[in-house]
Amino acid sequence: MSGPVVYDRVALIGLGLIASSMFWAIKRGGLVGEVTGYARSQETRETARRIGLCDRVCNSAAEAVEGADLIVLCVPVGAMGGVAEEIAPVLKSGATVSDVGSVKRSVINAVAPHLPDDVHFVPAHPLAGTEHSGPESGFAELYDNRWCILVPAEADTDPEAVSRLRALWEGMGANVDEMDADHHDLVLAVTSHAPHLIAYTMVGVADHLRRVTESEVIKYSAAGFRDFTRIAASDPTMWRDVFLNNKEATLDILGRFTEELFVLQRAIRMGDGDHLYEYFNRTRAIRRGIIEAGQDTEAPNFGRSAKKP
Amino acid sequence: MSGPVVYDRVALIGLGLIASSMFWAIKRGGLVGEVTGYARSQETRETARRIGLCDRVCNSAAEAVEGADLIVLCVPVGAMGGVAEEIAPVLKSGATVSDVGSVKRSVINAVAPHLPDDVHFVPAHPLAGTEHSGPESGFAELYDNRWCILVPAEADTDPEAVSRLRALWEGMGANVDEMDADHHDLVLAVTSHAPHLIAYTMVGVADHLRRVTESEVIKYSAAGFRDFTRIAASDPTMWRDVFLNNKEATLDILGRFTEELFVLQRAIRMGDGDHLYEYFNRTRAIRRGIIEAGQDTEAPNFGRSAKKP
Numbered sequence: 001m002s003g004p005v006v007y008d009r010v011a012l013i014g015l016g017l018i019a020s021s022m023f024w025a026i027k028r029g030g031l032v033g034e035v036t037g038y039a040r041s042q043e044t045r046e047t048a049r050r051i052g053l054c055d056r057v058c059n060s061a062a063e064a065v066e067g068a069d070l071i072v073l074c075v076p077v078g079a080m081g082g083v084a085e086e087i088a089p090v091l092k093s094g095a096t097v098s099d100v101g102s103v104k105r106s107v108i109n110a111v112a113p114h115l116p117d118d119v120h121f122v123p124a125h126p127l128a129g130t131e132h133s134g135p136e137s138g139f140a141e142l143y144d145n146r147w148c149i150l151v152p153a154e155a156d157t158d159p160e161a162v163s164r165l166r167a168l169w170e171g172m173g174a175n176v177d178e179m180d181a182d183h184h185d186l187v188l189a190v191t192s193h194a195p196h197l198i199a200y201t202m203v204g205v206a207d208h209l210r211r212v213t214e215s216e217v218i219k220y221s222a223a224g225f226r227d228f229t230r231i232a233a234s235d236p237t238m239w240r241d242v243f244l245n246n247k248e249a250t251l252d253i254l255g256r257f258t259e260e261l262f263v264l265q266r267a268i269r270m271g272d273g274d275h276l277y278e279y280f281n282r283t284r285a286i287r288r289g290i291i292e293a294g295q296d297t298e299a300p301n302f303g304r305s306a307k308k309p
Numbered sequence: 310m311s312g313p314v315v316y317d318r319v320a321l322i323g324l325g326l327i328a329s330s331m332f333w334a335i336k337r338g339g340l341v342g343e344v345t346g347y348a349r350s351q352e353t354r355e356t357a358r359r360i361g362l363c364d365r366v367c368n369s370a371a372e373a374v375e376g377a378d379l380i381v382l383c384v385p386v387g388a389m390g391g392v393a394e395e396i397a398p399v400l401k402s403g404a405t406v407s408d409v410g411s412v413k414r415s416v417i418n419a420v421a422p423h424l425p426d427d428v429h430f431v432p433a434h435p436l437a438g439t440e441h442s443g444p445e446s447g448f449a450e451l452y453d454n455r456w457c458i459l460v461p462a463e464a465d466t467d468p469e470a471v472s473r474l475r476a477l478w479e480g481m482g483a484n485v486d487e488m489d490a491d492h493h494d495l496v497l498a499v500t501s502h503a504p505h506l507i508a509y510t511m512v513g514v515a516d517h518l519r520r521v522t523e524s525e526v527i528k529y530s531a532a533g534f535r536d537f538t539r540i541a542a543s544d545p546t547m548w549r550d551v552f553l554n555n556k557e558a559t560l561d562i563l564g565r566f567t568e569e570l571f572v573l574q575r576a577i578r579m580g581d582g583d584h585l586y587e588y589f590n591r592t593r594a595i596r597r598g599i600i601e602a603g604q605d606t607e608a609p610n611f612g613r614s615a616k617k618p
Binding site for chain 2: 078102127128129130131132137139146147149177186187188190191192193194195196197198199200201202203204205206207208209211212214215216217218219220221222223224225226227228229230231232233234236237239240241243244247250251253254256257258260261264265268269271273276277279280281282283284286287288289290293295296300301302
C-alpha cells in the first residue's frame with residue numbers, strides 16, 4: 001500500500017500503543033513526509049530512538065510541534081488539556097490538531113479553549129487496541145479494517161481539514177465515520193467502557209476470593225475467565241481517565257447492566273429456565289453480525305491454539 | 310501421539326462439541342478399541358454417520374451402552390439423570406460411568422441413585438470448549454494442555470477405575486486434577502459460570518439499548534465488546550442448565566461481583582482516580598499468571614489478525 005503524501009509534517013505527542021502503531025502504519029503507506037515524536041518520559045524517548053520509532057524524537061512537545069501540519073495528541077484523556085496549553089503558542093497557522101482519546105466531549109472541552117483561532121481542531125478516535133501498551137507494542141496493521149471515528153468539534157470545521165485527516169486514517173487502513181461527540185461517548189460506553197469496567201470487576205472478584213486460590217483461578221481460567229483477564233490487562237492510566245471523563249454515559253450503561261443482571265439472577269434463583277434460554281439464545285445473533293461485519297474472526301476461541309508451554 | 314488401549318469399548322451419549330472432540334482425540338491417540346455413540350436427535354445421528362464421528366452410531370442409548378467399559382454422559386446437565394435411568398439396566402458389571410458436565414454436585418445427585426452397585430461412577434469435567442456447538446464443531450486438539458477435573462463421587466471409589474479414566478484424559482492431551490464436588494462448583498462459578506452470565510448480560514444490554522443502534526454496536530465492537538459476544542454465543546441449553554444446577558455458588562459470586570461493581574461505580578461518580586488506578590493495576594498480575602501457566606496466548610488480541618472481509 002502506498003499513495004500520495006497526505007501531510008508534510010506530523011507530530012505525535014505521546015508514544016504508546018496508538019501513536020507507535022500510527023507511525024508504523026504511516027511508514028507502510030508512505031503517507032507523511034516527516035513524523036516527529038515526543039513523550040514526557042525520558043525512558044520512552046530513548047526506547048523510541050532505539051527502535052526507530054518516529055523520524056525524529058524531540059525533547060519537548062514544542063520542538064516536536066514546531067512547523068507540523070498535523071499534531072496528534074496520543075496521551076491519556078486526562079492529560080490532553082495540559083498538552084494543548086503547552087503547545088498552543090508554537091502551533092503553525094492553518095495546522096490541524098487531532099487526538100486519539102477514547103472519550104470525545106471532555107477532550108473537546110479540555111483542548112478547544114487553548115487553541116488559537118487559526119488552527120483546525122478535528123478530534124478522532126481509532127477503535128483499535130490490544131491489551132499491551134508502551135512504545136514497543138505498536139504495529140502497522142493495528143488499524144486495518146478497524147473504524148476510526150472523526151468528531152469535528154464544531155459544525156463549521158473546515159471540510160478540507162476533516163477530509164485530509166480522513167485520508168490519513170484511510171491510508172493507515174481504517175474505515176472512517178463521523179459522529180457527534182455525545183453520541184460517540186454513549187456508543188463507546190456500550191461497546192467499550194462498560195465492558196472494560198465489568199471485566200476489571202470480575203477479575204478483581206476472583207483476586208479477592210479467599211476460598212478459591214489464585215493458582216486455581218489461573219489454572220482453570222480457560223473455562224471463560226481468561227477472556228476477561230485480557231481486557232483487564234489494558235493500560236490502567238488510560239482507563240482511569242476514560243471512566244473519569246465519560247462518567248455519565250458509563251454510569252448510565254452500568255445502571256442498565258445491573259438491572260439486567262438482577263433480572264437474570266432472579267431467574268436463576270426462581271429456576272426460570274425458559275427466561276434464561278431465551279435470553280441466551282438472543283445474544284447469539286449479535287455475534288453473527290460482528291463476524292459478518294468482519295470485526296472478529298469466526299475461528300473457535302479466536303483461533304487460539306492450545307500449545308504446550 | 311499413540312499409546313496402549315485404555316478401554317476396549319467406550320460409549321459417548323450425546324454428540325456435541327465435547328463428545329465429538331473426545332472421539333477425535335481418542336482416535337488420534339489410539340486409546341480405545343471401539344467407540345459407540347448415541348444422540349437423541351436423529352439429525353445429529355445422521356450428521357455423525359456422515360462425518361465418521363464414532364465407530365458406530367446407535368439408534369438408542371441402550372444399544373450404544375451395551376458391553377461398554379466406559380460410558381460418558383455428554384448431554385446438558387439437566388438431562389443427565391434421565392439418561393442414567395435409561396441406561397442403568399444395560400450397564401455391564403464393572404463398567405465405569407462418567408460425564409463431562411460443568412456442574413458436579415447436582416449431576417452426582419441426579420445420576421448416582423440410578424446406578425447399580427457393581428458400576429463405578431467417576432464424574433469429570435474437561436475445562437475446554439469453544440463458542441461453537443454440535444457434532445461438527447469437535448476437533449482432536451481441544452483438550453491439549455487444558456485441565457480435566459475428576460470428581461470421584463465417593464471416598465471409596467475404586468482407585469483403578471479413577472486411574473484408568475485419568476489415563477484416557479491424559480491420552481487425549483489433558484492435564485488431570487482431582488477435586489471435591491462442592492469445591493469444583495465454587496471454582497467454576499468464579500472462572501466460568503459468573504463470567505458467562507456477565508457476558509450474556511452485557512450483550513443483552515447492548516441489544517436492548519434504543520439510543521444506540523444494533524449496527525453501531527456491531528461496527529464498533531472491536532473496542533472490547535466483541536470478546537463478550539464470543540462467550541455469549543455459547544450453547545444456550547447447556548448454559549441454562551449450568552445456572553439452574555449451580556445456583557448457590559453462582560449467585561454467591563454474582564453477589565460479590567455486584568458489590569465490587571458498586572464500589573467502582575461509586576469511585577467513578579466521586580472522581581476517585583487513585584482507587585480506579587490501583588484496582589486496574591492489580592488485575593494485570595492475574596493475566597501474567599495465566600500466560601505463564603500456558604492457559605492463554607501472549608499475542609495481542611489473542612493473536613487475532615485484522616483481515617479485510
